Amino acid sequence: MTDKPVEVGPAPLPTRREDLLAQLVAPQIWDLLVVGGGATGLGVALQAAREGLTVALLEANDLAQGTSSRSTKLVHGGVRYLAQGHWPLVSEALHERRALLERAPHLAQPLAFVMPAYRWGEQAFYGAGLKLYEWLAASASLGKTRFLNAQSTREAIAGIRTEGLRGGVQYWDGQFDDARLAVALARTAAREGACVLNHVSVQGLIYEGKRVAGVQARDAERGLDFELRAQCVVNATGVWVDGLRQADGRQLGQDLPALVSPSQGVHLVVDASFWPGDKALLVPRTEDGRVLFAVPWLGKVLLGTTDTGREDAPTEPRPASEEVDWILQEAGRYLAKAPRRQDVLSAWAGLRPLARPAASSAAQNGATQKVSREHQVEVSASGLVTVTGGKWTTYSAMAEDALGQARSLAGLKPPIRSQAKNYKLVGAPLAGAELVGLNQPAGLHLFGSEQSWLCALPGADIELAPGLTEAMVRFAARHEYARSVEDVLARRSRCLFLDAALAKALAPRVAHILNEELGIDPALAAFEALADDYGRCP
Template identity: 80%
Template sequence: MKVSNHLLAASAAPLPTRREDLLARLTEPQVWDLLVVGGGATGLGVAWQAAREGLKVALLEARDFAQGTSSRSTKLVHGGVRYLAQGHWPLVREALHERRGLLERAPHLAQPLAFVMPTYRRGEQAFYGAGLKLYECLAASVSLGKTRFLNAQMTQASIPGVRVEGLRGGVQYWDGQFDDARLALALARSAASKGACVVNRVSVQHLLYENGRVAGVRAQDAEQGQAFDLKAACVINATGVWVDDLRLADGHEQKQAMTRLVTLSQGVHLVVDASFWPGDKALLVPKTADGRVLFAVPWLGKVLLGTTDTARPDAPIEPRPASEEVDLILKEAGRYLKKAPRRSDVLSAWAGLRPLVRADSSSSDASGLTQKISREHHIEVSRAGLVTVTGGKWTTYSAMAQDVMQQARRLAGLKPAGRAVTENERLIGAPNAGEWHPQLTRPAGAHLYGSEQGWLEGLPGAQVVLAPGLTEAMVRFAARYEYARSVEDVLARRSRCLFLDATLAKALAPTVAQILRQELAIDPGQAAFEALAAEYAYCP
């Protein structure tokens, strides 16, 4: 297909992600300034920050970028409304500032979103409205919009899917939404564009030491099995819900004095057809019958319902929703949606684990709930010099990265290479200001590629539509420029099909596998993905 010159000129040519080249560079004899372990929001944010400063950075991800928590969020860029009631005002203020920065860095993948909180009881509107007005005031100059009080008629017109019986009014306020997995990819690719060596499917076997200090890692290529040593001035443990595994493997720590840093919370989300919540505004219920928060968020042409917040003792790679969690979301959604969803209406059901910083006051309560635990991040430096970062949330990934870099500079004497760093420098694919107006509430498509849309449309298969929002060219783009190595990589995180419609994703697996075999000449794991998709499609 011929692509117009102005589209191709909109961005630089995408940087290829040939695995042979990445591994060859990774294993060259050298000492990295910074070695980041973990390819979620936190680790990728650190790599991006360090690479922009001109440091020699390598990042290792054992599986795929954002495969864990960072692709399983509620897709919200927010300051944390619920933390106002807990008195965490500084945390909320920081998150609101970071919210604006995230939206500016990736306007093709993040945008403002209006939320409406319907009220059914006397005094609710005034009570919650005062809190949301405070939320707006804390945002100050980085506010995304005015908080408005709505009467019953205005509320019904604003969110036509809401239950009208007993409706007294509502409050509208603003937060943001985003595509979490694609933002992670944008961070990975942006770090690589600044010189970082970013590689997925390379695991850390153990830490290396020199004179009692952490000096690198023994790593292993998960695909070929090759093991190799990597030296670094500073090693960052940013492995999310699994940070304690590497901490407790630090051979130079006193094990009897160590406790686990994180406690885990499981959040479950259900996806249903847009007919259950028509329009482009989200629903917020601040307190359900059991004290949790309920969202109905229009996202990529579907509606996301969630979330639960339940303590979990283990950290599986693929957490699954419990039957009672599914029932809880459907029951609460049925109380507020005009059209109540049933199990048979669920297109995809998935769960994510949140790493919450453990403290004396942060243990879950007797009910097993964890919604009172703060999402503030925590940085620990071990006696041997391993830097561990945990907690936090997507919205504040950049602030977390800056805090980590302060520790790394102090610990290893790292100095920026004199490269100027712009606070809200835009990520790969970000269009020029005012040039694009993507809507994350509408179905996925080429618009999510931002300024790289022209390069996408120049690939073979640009006109071959595999499913709404997915073309053959998108699969090829994922394999050539987005580190994709499997059917799951493509249909779960480069495309979000698995999270939107698991049955459709399973049906697409053979075609996607065939294209990946052409591009990569490897087994793309079709059978494993089909089994996974069957689990997402089935509500226990």
């Protein structure tokens, strides 16, 4: 590897599963028990732990395995929501955007976007909206919005189709490594005293009278069943929240309508040659009114995204052929080098947990672009707190809202200690450290202040692939909750999302190292089948 460790942060906490399970099942009543290890649940657990509450978090699969690892990798205020009149939502998200970037600057950074204009009046119309976007950010702005002529636009985004190009507008948002940020949230919550454990599923709720008093849980690895007691249970399972809240409703004799309207977003990953440079493309309105992005990320380019309503919510959603067709067709309209199916290195989908309005004709008609991106917090008669909707950028605001509702309606005790909103996540570089852009290939820089600890592990000088060493796999097993090949190659490293064929080729060596570290079956065959799916462009 070419980059070198440059700083030494605090020693990383171990994530030895036997110790975490022992802590989890020890007789006690937790203040808060969070179900769901995505952005929302991890945000709730971290905020509660920082306030001095005793917190346990359970995730049925891996941290961020659902929606929270399948985003467009953008930390944003929501440009398209301006036209819908959601100004307060946009303003809140823009300020949360700044806070998130400051908490983990090695994993979340400013990113310049360019919106090209091909039609008369397009530049002025969208430029005015982007100026408003900058104004709403106020002191949290990441950079100035600039109007570009045709020549400046071509220079800013070399991969753009130049025929008919009139000019463009450059503005600023942020980008991040969503899965690694989720792991950083989990590890920071643990640093604050929370007990976080993945691959533990909730089988049902425990009641005392008509109040939720805990959960029945199962350790997926050992098949061990146990109970956990808590003053308050938070259902933060994203697009799957209705399973637990409707079970709670049945216990109370209620037939609850669904709270979530799932929407599928598909992304295709291609080589950086299709979109060279360090700026992203935004097309705010394609031929059918959808939004197209081309985002340079970890040495590749993400193309997307679709916004397709669906009735079901599978754990591993897959792109539909027509969604792939749309992305490739629209990318071909704007990219000088048009990508084809055979150019796609990885194709993947995620489900957005859009909060369903009480009576949403938009959701019923499948027009999920019109369904609110705002989050919802619901407290049932039993005291179960359910939080869903929103987006990655506002995870902290969602956590504060959920905890506020838990205190006032579910009986959660007041905070033992108050904490400033400005804090750093585990691994955040020390002040003045040189940062590497997230458009660059993965490497040591993604480990921030923990680089020296990583390089002290066996295999630090043995690369499995560019940007991935044996030591990184060992670090994932010892300090980042990784239990399987998928955990490592999909979310600790992002190889599966970037190049599925390469991920499959690396899988046997990763499995061998995990077996050495953990002494368990790391599910190699299951991952190889998954990698085949990601590499197959429907």
